[in-house]
């Protein structure tokens with residue numbers, strides 16, 4: 454495939470999405486960057502911890518494999534990961550991982566984290582902001 458066309462389509466896609474936590478753009482990040490260990494290849498440019506996606510743009514169909522957002526309130530950090538594809542098979546998976554944090558927002562080591570798994574998508578990252586995201590998490594967790 455023509456590399457310029459590929460690049461252009463990728464750009465159009467990246468320009469169409471934003472970080473659900475702060476609204477910043479999403480762009481490529483060096484693989485050497487520690488946040489790449491989260492398994493994403495594009496991140497919020499303002500703070501890569503906010504939001505990352507794994508977007509496959511080197512083969513057809515182009516596809517968003519997963520997206521991960523991390524948001525905190527005063528007592529917990531929530532990692533919300535939605536999977537859209539496994540290989541070329543579409544899936545609808547959502548995982549919420551919850552960690553206790555200290556007064557400075559750091560995850561407290563040794564505290565048991567909670568994890569929930571759903572066989573559906575529960576978040577629309579692109580119509581969210583930080584407050585909506587937290588509210589949505591809390592609404593979902595009420596029913597646990």
Ligand SMILES: [Zn+2]
Pocket residue numbers: 472473474475476477497498499500503504
């Ligand atoms: Zn952000």
